[in-house]
Amino acid sequence: MIINRADSIAAYDRFVQRAVESKSVWLIVDTERDLPATCDSNEVTRTFVVPVWSDRAYAVRAQPKFAFNTDVEEVPLENFLERTIPFLSDQNGLAGPNWNADLAGLEVDPLELLQKLQKHTAAHGK
Numbered sequence: 001m002i003i004n005r006a007d008s009i010a011a012y013d014r015f016v017q018r019a020v021e022s023k024s025v026w027l028i029v030d031t032e033r034d035l036p037a038t039c040d041s042n043e044v045t046r047t048f049v050v051p052v053w054s055d056r057a058y059a060v061r062a063q064p065k066f067a068f069n070t071d072v073e074e075v076p077l078e079n080f081l082e083r084t085i086p087f088l089s090d091q092n093g094l095a096g097p098n099w100n101a102d103l104a105g106l107e108v109d110p111l112e113l114l115q116k117l118q119k120h121t122a123a124h125g126k
Contacts, residue, residue: 003104012106015097018054020120023077025052026059027084031069036084039065041094043107050088051096051103052080061101081117085110 019025028037028051041047053059059072075084088095088110095113099105 003100003102008104008106011098011100012108015052015054016116016120019077019080020117020124022054024074025054025077025080026056027052027073027075028059028063028066028070029073030067031071037066037070038093039096039103041107042104044094047092047094049094049096049107050084051099051105052084053098058098062099062103065101065103077117081114085114 015025029035030037036050036052038048038050041049051059051062053062056072056074063070063072085095087093093110094107095110096103096105096107097113
């Protein structure tokens with residue numbers, strides 16, 4: 001599905017704001033592997049994306065697009081920054097912040113997302 005770039009950027013900005021405010025993010029987790037669920041990049045060949053949401057409801061809407069053995073899990077923002085982001089970077093993966101229910105949205109370099117989250121946290125004293 002094609003999504004308007006302006007809408008994708010707004011979803012990304014909303015993700016950063018809400019994740020910092022709530023100090024948590026939501027992932028769909030593959031319960032068989034105990035790892036975040038992934039999907040193929042729509043933009044970069046042979047690259048995977050880990051979709052991540054600022055609100056549980058967004059993740060629940062997208063969960064049916066994944067395999068049966070998944071759960072929606074809240075992850076403390078600190079853990080996401082210290083574990084998931086480095087994993088994505090080491091594996092040359094991307095993050096999909098606040099993707100829609102059709103798994104469409106921006107595909108972001110994990111270190112760019114880390115920097116944006118840290119900058120927003122510093123600016124808002126969280």
